[in-house]
Amino acid sequence: MSKQKLELTWIGKEKRPKLEPRILLEDPEKSYHAKHRVSDNDIFDNRLIFGDNLLALKALEQEFSGKVKCVFIDPPYNTGSAFAQYDDGLEHSIWLGLVRDRLEIIRRLLSDDGSLWISIDDNEAHYLKVLCDEIFGRKCFVTSFIWKKVDSPNDNKGALSPDHEYILCYVKNPDSIYFRPKQDESILNAYRQPDAESDRPYRDRLLKKNGKNSLRIDRPSMYFPIKGPDGVDVYPIHDDGQEARWAMGKKGVDELIAKGELVWKQRESGGVLRWVPYTREYAPDAPTRPWPTIWSDLHTTRQTKAHQRSVLEGVQAFETPKPEDLVSRILSISTNPGDWVLDSFAGSGTTGAAAHKMGRRWIMVELEETCHTHIIPRLRKVIDGEDKGGVTEALSWHGGGGFRYYRLAPSLIVNDRWGNPVINPEYNAAQLAEALAKLEGFNYAPSETHWWQHGHSSERDFIYVTTQNLSAEQLQALADEVGPERSLLVCCAAFHGVTAAKAAERWPNLTLKKIPKMVLARCHWGRDDYSLNVTNLPMAEIEKSEPAPPGNSFKNTKSRKAALANAGQGGLFGENE
Template sequence: MIKNIEKSNENVAINDKEIAVLREHFPACFKSDGSFDIERFKETLKDKVDVVHEGYELKFLGKSYAKLLASLDTTTVITPNEEHNSQPENENSENIYISGDNLDGLKHLLKSYAKSVKCIYIDPPYNTGSDGFVYKDNFNFTAEELQDKLSVDENQANRILELTQKGSASHSAWLMFMYSRLQLAKDLLKDDGVIFISIDDNEQANLKLLCDDIFGEESFVATIPWRKRTAKSDVSFGVSQDYESIVCYAKKNFIASMKGGSRKYYETDDLINRPWRIHDMTTQRNADERPNSNFTIVNPKNGDEYPVNPNAVWRVTTETIKDYIKENRIVYPGDYDFLNISKPVLRYFKDDDEKKAGEMFGFLPVSTNLPKEIGMSQDGTKDIAKLFETKVFNYPKPISLLKYLIKMATNHEDECIVVDFFSGSGSSSQAVIELNSEVDNLAKRKFISIQLPESLDKKNVSQKTAFEFLESNNLPTTLDYIGIERIKRAAKKIKEETKAEIDYGFKHFILNEPNPNTLDKCETFDKVNLIGDGSILEDFGVDTVLTTWLNYDGYGLTTKATELDLNGYKAYYHQKHLYLIHTDFTQDAVMDLFEKYDTIPHFNPENIVLFGYSFYEWSVTEMLEMNLKILNDTEKNLKINIEVRY
């Protein structure tokens, strides 16, 4: 699989993703030679969009390079921490902690969690000159390769390489570092998703322009000031920097709730002096989970019918909707010409009903003026000190602040994912667990945290305590293990205090680059040899291959594949995929496999995936394809794809 990715990366261009979107939605704007007709594109949009010829954009050294990095697939593999993951509190957990570079982590997440994340919170390096930020990556491009891939001249290519190879803390280096990560983060967000980014004045203006460029100006919600400390005598002269900013951007549906839109108060002739708002009546529950919400709503005024979506049924039930109809709480399409709705919505009012609806739906009004109880940096330090009984991390964000932001963006009753890909000490993970404990068995929030396993330095004054703590507890002396230990301790404390029945565990995964010896074996592997190379599988590990593939095929990181015995050969099966990873796949195993296809009613994996290094390809695929021809003539009429991955 690594070889396949490396080969694919060689042909990646920085705008491949954008071109693919245009080709999918505007095929008529592409000529027969594959070129894009911009004039036809403008003509297509002219009645819907004002096409302007003036404007501005953020430009910085390395922007095209950052786009390239976002486009390249990761060559890392996902290794599960089996000892940790098999513990009772973690075995069935849907929370995730990833140790690895967040650029690689985001690329892995996009394979299974694209458009699935409700809230992202990150506290990236501020590039203050004293926070340790220096740009670095492990890509080894030559100046000639960059000239070709980025369409830049030799001077620009060398300047970019200087940033990446020698390390830099310039504004351009910081923007290059953040651009690729935010570009990927955008694709994780749901249509009603939101991202919060903590920052100080050093890069706040650049971050705003960067997010305008990535998310679009229309996606900007607010810049929220957060007071991190009191001024008093913090500085001997000059101006005390007492505030940081939290920049907030969101996808379209969240914008409506934050900036007006569907949350605007309406006062209409049929409800004079009673301002009201509307709310979507669908939920993410399916018909099996909420059978009494699986029905067709009929408009009593004209008989129009609105069937339910079985995968997103109504929030109301067949009984509760009767009361809402009597109270004139249901608004139908066409009732008011200023409402652009295609299905019935629920009306609620600016009085006690609004408070009740806000608590139910998670849409209480919010302000950029944060409450005093949010706390400051010193409170974040106290939060972690309570768990470790020592200062192992400098000034993490207070839990109260993160809970406020997450609660602003999410509804505890909806299945939602909160992602933090600069996890640091694990504050956001603790915030999610605390929020869940407050609503007990109604809690649906899950967290995914990513942290680079940065080695701590005992000689560094700010890292000394953390290093000694990890060393004394026989833990790896890397920053991610501070976060891991914090989540464990916080979960234990919250469970003891609240007794809430929630998910207190998390699955742990490590992102690894294959070692050079393994890559050499992969490079010299002979596909037409008469035997597979079992040592390559040993180098990767079966669990690593299976976990990486399950995520790659869209099943996520917490999915467990079913082991399948094929006449003594162990295969792995989940939904549409059957994975053949081990060596020693025999003709008897083939016969047993196709007997299962033929005789087990619901056994029907459409894809058979082979770990190429475990097989002599031509013989195994020939055996499989020969039996497939026989199977395709049966009543099942199966269409099975065979894929070999290297």
């Protein structure tokens, strides 16, 4: 019998984009840093990337694979609703395909003990869960948290109006899961401090609660007698003399006794011999308990919009922003200070703002103009210590740090006026070398001493990029300088005086490739937008002359099928519809 597996299928699932690994270009004028270092823990290498997030994820893959501790994303929910900043009413199959492409790269970016958190609602939550099961594995699913997003009734919204959203949580490796329990000082009110009679430095289990013994007597059939040190059945006794049994399973108590983790103290109380269990519960300096999965104690959408309006004066607030304390809680559970945090659907910049205040290093990606109208002004206020809302007060944040602003470089290959593919003339020599190094899997690191070392893949393997036509004499000189103990990939416009086969035989330490021919079949060149915005997809061009019906659907099945096919992502309809 062949091995089978469960999977989510959709038309066009097999179609995958051949992504171009773009380089990132910093714009120092948009980068921003605190004028003075506030503390030794200030972080300045945070990254804000303007551009399509699928291309940006691909651009980050070489440098950050296995290094990101936490990814939080808030993708468009595919609700068909029109928002002021974007319109996310995509066909279901296209949405699945575009999300799948991003999740696969995100998984590679995560560290072995990293985690992914996805904000979503009922429109796609359950399909997304199955999709994540396929990409990460069902064992990597942790739980789905519920966030209560409203704090007032939705009047006149009909019989049912959802007031919650989900946060799906996955880990990359279930055997290396890293989550920090919730520290809770209220636990101190439920346990006594170790006293002089304690023979172990553990916090005592409290038998008194609200003035009465906490052991239950209302369901005696669930309890059992406990063996004391002398082997005689003993019963904790209430102050009123009624008999009670400790509510822990007999097997559990016996195992604790066998391990020496449960000991007994003999006390006199009113002439009655009582056995009081002592058990290891919490270290005195760090009481913790598990995090709840229903989060109704965080800021709501209304409160978060009010915070945005106070920070971004005169700028329209997002309709559905996520609160900083939501992101802060996620980062508290899954990261430590200094860890890398990624949000590839940055929106208004909440992830970066919360991570910055918490001392985490962050990367955010945003394609929309909100990168400039919302994120940059907001982060500048965070850095200057002028953002008084969100988690500022809880974290005693006073400013500091900075970020670098990057944009995606244009496509490396463009067509000339005759339709022939050529190297983009906007690239200078350094950018071309960096781009080809990334395409070939080399780390771009120009040497200050060897002019032919533009990057390396190991200590002895290098890459050299030039737009010149190299002669046999030049190649011989280059081979001599590289030497027999090293190897060099030579990317040039052309080479003369020798064939490729002869070159490999004559210079075994050199590998020759012609540009741009060497990369033409590698990628889909010239495409700058893989976003989940329906107006940016190729399908939108087909019906530009026709008025769009409500909900961003297509007017008829024929044009819909054609558009989906042209989009390269498949559609919802079969061949024999």
